[in-house]
Amino acid sequence: MDLNEDTITQAVLQRNATAASPRLRHVMALLVQHLHAFAREASLTEEEWSAGIEFLTAVGQTCDSKRQEFILLSDVLGLSTLVTASNHRKPRGCTEATVLGPFYVANAPELPLGADIAQGAKGEPCFVRGTVRRDDGQPVADAEMHVWQSDEDGFYDVQHVDREVLAARAVLRSDSEGRFHFRSIVPEPYPIPHDGPVGRMLTALNRHPWRPAHLHFLIHAAGCQTLTTHVFRRGDKYLASDAVFGVRSTLVADWARQEPGTAPDGSVMTSPFHTLNFDFVLARADP
Amino acid sequence: MDLNEDTITQAVLQRNATAASPRLRHVMALLVQHLHAFAREASLTEEEWSAGIEFLTAVGQTCDSKRQEFILLSDVLGLSTLVTASNHRKPRGCTEATVLGPFYVANAPELPLGADIAQGAKGEPCFVRGTVRRDDGQPVADAEMHVWQSDEDGFYDVQHVDREVLAARAVLRSDSEGRFHFRSIVPEPYPIPHDGPVGRMLTALNRHPWRPAHLHFLIHAAGCQTLTTHVFRRGDKYLASDAVFGVRSTLVADWARQEPGTAPDGSVMTSPFHTLNFDFVLARADP
Secondary structure: OOOOOOOHHHHHHHHHHHOOOHHHHHHHHHHHHHHHHHHHHHOOOHHHHHHHHHHHHHHHHHOEOOEOHHHHHHHHOOHHHHHHHHHOOOOOOOOOOOOOOOOOOOOOOEOOOOOEOOOOOOOOEEEEEEEEEEOOOOEOOOOEEEEEEOOOOOOOHHHOOOOOOOOOEEEEEOOOOOEEEEEEEOOOOEEOOOOOHHHHHHHHOOOOOEEOOEEEEEEEOOOEOOEEEEEEEOOOOOOOOOOOOOOOHHHEEOOEEEOOEEOOOOOEEOOOEEEEEOOEEEOEOOO | OOOOOOOHHHHHHHHHHHOOOHHHHHHHHHHHHHHHHHHHHHOOOHHHHHHHHHHHHHHHHHOEOOEOHHHHHHHHOOHHHHHHHHHOOOOOOOOOOOOOOOOOOOOOOEOOOOOEOOOOOOOOEEEEEEEEEEOOOOEOOOOEEEEEEOOOOOOOHHHOOOOOOOOOEEEEEOOOOOEEEEEEEOOOOEEOOOOOHHHHHHHHOOOOOEEOOEEEEEEEOOOEOOEEEEEEEOOOOOOOOOOOOOOOHHHEEOOEEEOOEEOOOOOEEOOOEEEEEOOEEEOEOOO
16 A cells, blocks of 8 residues: 555556456556656646646536537647557558548438539539549449538538538449549638637647648448548648648649639539549458 | 658657747657557557547546546546655655545635534544644644545535535644644545546446545645645555555554543543544655
8 A cells, every 4th residue: 555656557557457358458557657657757746737637627628519629639639640540551552541530420411423512601612523442443333422621711510600501511422433523612721629728738839720721531432441531732831730630642632723614514603613633542441 | 741650749749849838848748759659559449549539528527616527537547646746755754645636625614723623524523633743853833734534424525415514624723832633523435436437437447436534634834845645544444445546554543432431622422432643744845
């Protein structure tokens, strides 16, 4: 029972050693060792410990049905990128994965290919098309593609407190040759929610809260590993300093600005619009 | 911008490197390194990361004005004991410090020496006395002694949702010769609040939530380092397995059971009562 700063770590490990799950025992042992090593190496004061308790409490209390401040914390500390990367080591040539982010919604509406997924969200029109293939080159038919993005003000639908409608968000399915196309709006850069504890932490760290403009994709397909990724807009000023460390150079693409005229879907556009072509390559689940 | 599981840690450290406070930079660098090393060494899966996010969110949302679940988490992981021990390295002979716990209340009533601090809390009567000295042997007059404890059902006053009265809790001041005495009740062992996420974690770890019976003291005195400690009841079955790792053998004392008769304060007791004698030695602030 005579614990001190040198013996406490071993005592906690021993106390946790009878957990039924070997995996829980292993993860908790690593967690306790790193948590203690952090406090020891930092010579953490009681005031700092107390500030940490208050910060984590505020992070938890900022979470609600539309906001996940702990995911945001994981994102800005690079933990999300680390976990995403180590869980999606892919064969060469596959589309890289990046973070899911806090704005994915499971029950987005399924729309037909060619639909305007903006559903009223504001922004310059954009026509997106591409093909989904496997890493052996075969096209992937009937891939379930979840797409979501911010509007021209940098907000996702779920961030608009005054409306319940999902917008600039849809589920699409690739055709028999793996092709997809849809109309949407041009995404714009936006700051991650920074009016809470994570925002205050970024300020203290002299960091900005901006993410470069991007379009989210989450793609499920039979026989393939699920792909969670973004496509980033080339030229965005925040590409090199994404607040959540999500950018990969292979995911940067051109949103080409087009003069008024006929759009790729045949409709006549009286104002400028954009086109984006991006192909996805999925790793096979069991190659 | 081409981050992966190997390069992300250095990228986050660089991003945080312009924080104005050198101390914040240092602490955050250690935090990020240990957080990432934990995830890397554990080969944390996305499901485990997600379970961690949900757990921390639940811990934050369990906190309210009467409950601090993050302190409880720190306590059961041994972090509180580590921080307490490393911040209170004392000269030989000084009373050891232990964890504050979540039930300290700043505005407890100040009562005169000899008072019954139980204030209606239930339990067998107990008469406590002792002396406060400095580590050079000099008595400490006018030491401000915060005392608090559980009742016979194992609850602190603030845990009783149906009443607002503070009980079994007081502030006392040592006399001109450093002596103190008061009446209270015998503390009993109790489980830490275990109906929340920390309780579920303890269950998964095959750990019980019990703390051995104890009396809390927080002692401020001019010219001395503040002492936060407990006195533990000898013979308690949980002394060797305190859920929060708070026990030190030098803090274990006898609550001596006495037959009905005259109590130390001269009052006539018609039922059995207990006596506890415990002396405190404070480290000088500037020896």
